[in-house]
Amino acid sequence: NAGVTQTPKFQVLKTGQSMTLQCAQDMNHEYMSWYRQDPGMGLRLIHYSVGAGITDQGEVPNGYNVSRSTTEDFPLRLLSAAPSQTSVYFCASSKLQGLTGELFFGEGSRLTVL
Amino acid sequence: AQRVTQPEKLLSVFKGAPVELKCNYSYSGSPELFWYVQYSRQRLQLLLRHISRESIKGFTADLNKGETSFHLKKPFAQEEDSAMYYCALSGGGSNYKLTFGKGTLLTVNP
Numbered sequence: 001n002a003g004v005t006q007t008p009k010f011q012v013l014k015t016g017q018s019m020t021l022q023c024a025q026d027m028n029h030e031y032m033s034w035y036r037q038d039p040g041m042g043l044r045l046i047h048y049s050v051g052a053g054i055t056d057q058g059e060v061p062n063g064y065n066v067s068r069s070t071t072e073d074f075p076l077r078l079l080s081a082a083p084s085q086t087s088v089y090f091c092a093s094s095k096l097q098g099l100t101g102e103l104f105f106g107e108g109s110r111l112t113v114l
Numbered sequence: 115a116q117r118v119t120q121p122e123k124l125l126s127v128f129k130g131a132p133v134e135l136k137c138n139y140s141y142s143g144s145p146e147l148f149w150y151v152q153y154s155r156q157r158l159q160l161l162l163r164h165i166s167r168e169s170i171k172g173f174t175a176d177l178n179k180g181e182t183s184f185h186l187k188k189p190f191a192q193e194e195d196s197a198m199y200y201c202a203l204s205g206g207g208s209n210y211k212l213t214f215g216k217g218t219l220l221t222v223n224p
Binding site for chain 2: 035042045092
């Protein structure tokens with residue numbers, strides 16, 4: 001059972017480049033989300049989804065796009081990377097129980113934008 | 115708006131000493147509170163949640179609605195407790211946003 005899988009683990013981009021962070025889960029979880037982790041800022045919610053075809057913004061959505069075409073996958077797209085998007089990104093999923101259930105995290109993707 | 119405040123960025127204690135990691139929250143309804151932990155080189159994982167009223171690895175946390183707090187406590191800290199701890203809040207129901215605090219890095223010294 002792989003749980004939540006994120007790729008790539010590390011990525012270096014130049015300002016203005018685009019890329020997609022991949023997230024897949026094999027637990028049949030309805031809820032999926034993306035967080036960024038920055039020193040002194042904790043974890044901040046970027047986007048989340050409560051099911052295929054349904055997405056919504058979190059606390060810091062600007063500069064990021066998401067889509068949810070399947071239950072398993074929830075990619076995060078950076079259309080034009082900026083140095084302010086240098087961060088560690090975490091994908092997480094959960095059964096949809098009003099989030100009383102456990103949120104399962106991926107290992108993280110470390111992104112550097114030069 | 116929902117907010118979680120962890121006032122201490124760093125907390126250092128000696129092995130065997132009691133430890134308390136503070137968490138205060140702001141939410142107008144009835145929140146659901148959690149503690150998540152990130153050990154070195156491991157994934158962020160759930161430590162405990164207030165609705166379960168459980169003790170995990172010797173840690174407990176009580177929701178105090180009057181003081182809007184959910185402090186994490188352990189009577190005797192162990193070196194393996196050294197980690198980053200995050201308090202988190204969900205509004206419950208159809209509120210699917212899980213808001214995290216900024217985290218407290220706990221170091222337990224031998």
